[in-house]
Amino acid sequence: MSEVEKKLATLRQQINDYNYQYHVLDAPTVPDAEYDHVMQTLRQLEAEHPELVTVDSPTQRVGGEPLAGFTKVEHTVPMLSLANAFNEQDLRNFDRRVREGLAVDQVDYVCELKIDGLAVSLRYQDGQFQQGATRGDGSIGEDITHNLRTIRSIPLKIKEKQTIEVRGEAFMPKRSFLALNEARLEREEEPFANPRNAAAGSLRQLDPKIAAARNLDIYLYAVGKWEAGTLATHSERLTYLQELGFKINPEWRKCQDIDEVINYVNGWLNHRADLAYEIDGIVIKIDRIAYHDILKTTAKSPRWAIAFKFPAEEAVT
Numbered sequence: 046m047s048e049v050e051k052k053l054a055t056l057r058q059q060i061n062d063y064n065y066q067y068h069v070l071d072a073p074t075v076p077d078a079e080y081d082h083v084m085q086t087l088r089q090l091e092a093e094h095p096e097l098v099t100v101d102s103p104t105q106r107v108g109g110e111p112l113a114g115f116t117k118v119e120h121t122v123p124m125l126s127l128a129n130a131f132n133e134q135d136l137r138n139f140d141r142r143v144r145e146g147l148a149v150d151q152v153d154y155v156c157e158l159k160i161d162g163l164a165v166s167l168r169y170q171d172g173q174f175q176q177g178a179t180r181g182d183g184s185i186g187e188d189i190t191h192n193l194r195t196i197r198s199i200p201l202k203i204k205e206k207q208t209i210e211v212r213g214e215a216f217m218p219k220r221s222f223l224a225l226n227e228a229r230l231e232r233e234e235e236p237f238a239n240p241r242n243a244a245a246g247s248l249r250q251l252d253p254k255i256a257a258a259r260n261l262d263i264y265l266y267a268v269g270k271w272e273a274g275t276l277a278t279h280s281e282r283l284t285y286l287q288e289l290g291f292k293i294n295p296e297w298r299k300c301q302d303i304d305e306v307i308n309y310v311n312g313w314l315n316h317r318a319d320l321a322y323e324i325d326g327i328v329i330k331i332d333r334i335a336y337h338d339i340l341k342t343t344a345k346s347p348r349w350a351i352a353f354k355f356p357a358e359e360a361v362t
């Protein structure tokens with residue numbers, strides 16, 4: 046490796062680390078001026094050696110020309126929708142069905158905030174971000190790699206040379222949504238109705254420069270196709286995704302029975318306003334993966350998970 050290539054690799058690693066600290070850990074270690082200086086140095090060196098620019102360089106997050114259209118992507122593992130619960134009795138019925146189906150008295154659940162955004166799937170090949178797609182109809186989605194690359198909390202390469210597919214929710218934080226609509230009103234453009242529509246509208250753009258300007262973010266919460274998949278519980282998978290460098294929502298909790306689940310749900314019902322992003326409920330999953338394989342899915346939804354839906358929140362204004 047030449048001296049220039051070593052210098053480029055060092056600068057790229059430095060920017061990737063700064064991005065990880067700022068956008069994934071929400072804990073920057075250098076001031077913005079330092080970040081800008083290192084990024085400018087990298088851009089300058091790449092301009093002097095264009096033949097050494099690599100696709101995983103942080104300077105390549107915002108692509109060049111807009112796409113002519115979207116290509117279709119088949120999801121190797123279907124992205125299912127969740128059955129809904131609307132009250133405590135629905136949750137207790139779910140729990141009873143689960144324990145009867147498994148012939149067990151006790152089941153550990155994992156509760157997670159249900160992010161009100163756009164479900165996406167990210168595929169990594171040997172640790173490099175290869176392709177990202179919308180959920181679509183659950184089997185076929187649209188390739189939106191060019192837009193997902195602009196989300197700085199999505200790592201362009203992960204900490205292991207894994208070939209893995211991860212699922213999550215891309216979203217627009219409330220603050221970004223308010224600023225975007227203010228700017229649109231000033232330009233006499235139609236404001237977005239809610240952050241979910243704004244995120245979906247941003248990710249369905251053909252020009253990545255538009256998505257890059259929308260301050261989108263993402264939380265990952267599941268694994269799709271995964272060769273080395275061995276971990277026995279969903280909670281271990283969340284921890285593993287975090288160790289790989291993915292952004293995991295920190296509010297997840299393991300609950301040892303449905304009463305704890307109901308307490309968690311009620312706790313968040315009245316604290317949504319405290320969050321920097323919109324949620325439309327709580328997702329409850331059985332923690333043990335072996336139980337998922339026993340209960341399996343209906344044509345549409347897993348039997349080992351349910352979404353508790355919150356009443357529609359008053360609009361973010």
Ligand SMILES: NC(=O)c1cc2c(N)ncc(C(N)=O)c2s1
Nearest residue numbers: 126127157158159160214266328
């Ligand atoms: N449709 C689905 O399967 C899901 C949808 C969502 C969502 N919008 N937010 C969070 C999770 C999660 N943490 O599992 C899930 S799972």
